[in-house]
Amino acid sequence: MSTLFSEFDFKIYPLSEQAVTLTFGSEIAEPTAAKIARFNLLLEANPFPGFKGCVAGYTTLSIFYNLLEVSSSELCGDNGFEKVSHYLKSLSDNSKLDGRNFTPKRIVLPVCYVADYGLDLDEVARNAKLSVDEVIDLHTRQIYKVYMIGFVPGFAYLGGMDERLATARKLVPRAKVAAGSVGIAGKQTGIYPLETPGGWQIIGQTPLKMFDSDRSQPSLLKAGDEVQFKSVNLEEFKALEK
Amino acid sequence: MMTISILKPGILTTVQDGGRKNYLAQAVPISGAMDNLSARIANIALGNEEDSATIEFTYAAAAFKAETDLVIAYAGDGAMLVADGVQIPSERPVFIPAGTLIKLTNNPEGATTYFAIAGGFEVPDVLKSKSTYLLGGFGGLEGRCLKIGDRLSGGENLSSLSQKIIASIKGPKISWPAWFIPRSSLLPSDKKxxxxxxxxxxxxxxxxxxxxxxxxxxxxxxxxxxxxxxxxxxxxxxxxxxxxxxxxxxxxxxxxxxxxxxxxxxxxxxxxxxxxxxxxxxxxxxxxxxxxxxxxxxxxxxxxxxxxxxxYIQQEKILQKIKLAVKNKFLS
CATH class of the missing domain: 2.40.100.10 (Cyclophilin-like)
Structure with a gap:
């Protein structure tokens, strides 16, 4: 069934001489994120001359390009920004991509929630007035949405944590948090891709490398993916770590 | 192969090229030369690809040694180069014989200086770039700042333009041509x-x-x-x-x-x-x-x-013209 209006309704502004940002909404919402992921795919399948790549935000998709290639292209418009804007609007108007066929990739992340790795598991449980097992159960039960990758290489902004687990950040941040640490900060949960300082409440650790500059896709997760955590014991963790 | 060894690394010295542009979606920063124009000019003066890897020095207080004969160029306002007591001019190719000691002396004008070598500095590509990203600990030389004793070499595959430029200045002692790429002509007079x-x-x-x-x-x-x-x-x-x-x-x-x-x-x-x-x-x-x-x-x-x-388009056009002028000088 076709509709008169495009499913992609966005505002557009220049981010730099060689990038524009499309705004798809004003609040963090799963349908908006799904639209962004779909438009990203649509554009990657139908690139314009000079197109370099996209960066997803919570409600935005930024599109990077080579201005010289855009300027010398046959696209309609008086300057680079107009040419790109015009192309993106006509792409969205003529979109034949069927949203119902879009299935996000689901990634299962093994996490070891034992004391050696879940440094703040007790604190999170106490704060939530739950047992440690209940915390693990609530954390592994949800399907999380990857809204965006940002902050440091491979860091995923995840949505969908059970609000009963919400815990304030640590009063004193740790000078070092191990790569792979799984934490909670307020209503967010996330995984540290690199060893960095950090103030999140650490509830476990994944043996998988969230970021590896030797891989062709260095970040394990991408915007639009879905994530589920799976509890593993120490032996399984050690085996997967190799 | 041209090689240098670091005698004094300076406060923040890293290998940087044109940047890592294909991994933004995975939150990998662009990195690359902070003063992209200077890095490109140093490379163009040598007949290198303009986004070849250079060494980015921050301020002066650094020194290195020519382990082999070198053909180099530098640009930027963080330091001036002095080779065995001779001040060498920027923005042009310079021949430096093996064994020469090269020091960076203070330039009050600015902060960063780009040192390029014929063939571009050879370090492994990480995510399709040679740029150092310190926070991520990858790229450049082992993902870190240069330190005493590091040896860095230029690429072996010299362009035919590089070969001509080298032949034009190679000799027994330090030498450089009269021509240079006037970077200031690409910059506004008000630099603040x-x-x-x-x-x-x-x-x-x-x-x-x-x-x-x-x-x-x-x-x-x-x-x-x-x-x-x-x-x-x-x-x-x-x-x-x-x-x-x-x-x-x-x-x-x-x-x-x-x-x-x-x-x-x-x-x-x-x-x-x-x-x-x-x-x-x-x-x-x-x-x-x-x-x-x-x-x-x-x-x-x-x-x-x-x-x-x-x-932006204007500056790119001027750079294209400069590249063409250097090429025509040697390959016409």
Whole structure:
């Protein structure tokens, strides 16, 4: 069934001489994120001359390009920004991509929630007035949405944590948090891709490398993916770590 | 193969090329030369690909030795090069015989200097770039700053243009040609005023703050680094108390933090940010920003987005002409 209006309704502004940002909404919402992921795919399948790549935000998709290639292209418009804007609007108007066929990739992340790795598991449980097992159960039960990758290489902004687990950040941040640490900060949960300082409440650790500059896709997760955590014991963790 | 060894590394010395542009979606910063124009000019003077890897020196206080005969070029305002007591001019190819000691001496003009070698510095590609990203610990030489004893070599595959340039100056002692690439002709005369166009949240700020932003002098803070330049001075206040949801940012973006201070994002900046943005420094002025030192004055003047695009295209056209002129000089 076709509709008169495009499913992609966005505002557009220049981010730099060689990038524009499309705004798809004003609040963090799963349908908006799904639209962004779909438009990203649509554009990657139908690139314009000079197109370099996209960066997803919570409600935005930024599109990077080579201005010289855009300027010398046959696209309609008086300057680079107009040419790109015009192309993106006509792409969205003529979109034949069927949203119902879009299935996000689901990634299962093994996490070891034992004391050696879940440094703040007790604190999170106490704060939530739950047992440690209940915390693990609530954390592994949800399907999380990857809204965006940002902050440091491979860091995923995840949505969908059970609000009963919400815990304030640590009063004193740790000078070092191990790569792979799984934490909670307020209503967010996330995984540290690199060893960095950090103030999140650490509830476990994944043996998988969230970021590896030797891989062709260095970040394990991408915007639009879905994530589920799976509890593993120490032996399984050690085996997967190799 | 041309090789140097580091005798004194200086305070922040890294290998940088044209940057890592294909992994922004995975939050890998662009990195690359902070003063892209200087790095490109040093490479063009040698017949290298213009985005070949160079060594980025921050200030002076560094020294290295020619382990072999070298053909090099440098550009930028952070230091001047002195080879066995002879001051060598910038922005042109220079022949330096093996065994020469090369020192960087202070240049009060700026902060960064780009040292290029014929063939470009050879370090492994990481995610399709040779640029060092210190926070991630990858790229360049083992993902770190250069240190005493490091040896770096130029690539073996010299372009035919490089070979001609080398042949034109090779000899028993230090020598250079009269021709050079006048970088100053590509720069505005006012090196402290950055041209900006309004960024996404420009209208979130109070009218007074916007007037101050576009008229007052600000100062470069001491906490500036490859990720960003801290800008101190009058505080910028918001008239709209909205929170920005994290979205893409890039070098040149000026963010306003919770306490009203501005941060101008540079080469190693995060790919996304949640601070509201007041302006975007036009791409051609980022090379000027890279030369700013703590306590330097910086001010901002508004241009239209159209003009920003034109400035960029104009600069690229001039660089293409310069490249062609160097090529025609040797390969016609």
């Amino acid at each position: 005023t950055m041209r900006v166009f309004p960024a996404g949240e420009f209208t979130w700020f109070s009218p007074d703050s916007i007037i101050n932003f576009l008229s007052k002098d600000f100062f470069v803070g001491i906490n500036s680094n490859r990720m960003g330049i801290q800008i101190s001075g009058d505080k910028i206040s918001k008239r709209k108390q909205d929170e920005l949801l994290s979205t893409a940012v890039c070098p040149g973006t000026i963010q306003v933090t919770g306490n009203g201070e501005m941060i101008l994002l540079m080469a190693d900046c995060q790919t996304t940010g949640g601070y509201p943005r007041i302006g975007q420094v036009t791409a051609v002025d980022l090379s000027l920003c890279a030369q700013l030192k703590p306590n330097d004055t910086i001010c901002f003047t508004e241009i239209s987005f159209d003009e920003a695009e034109m400035l």
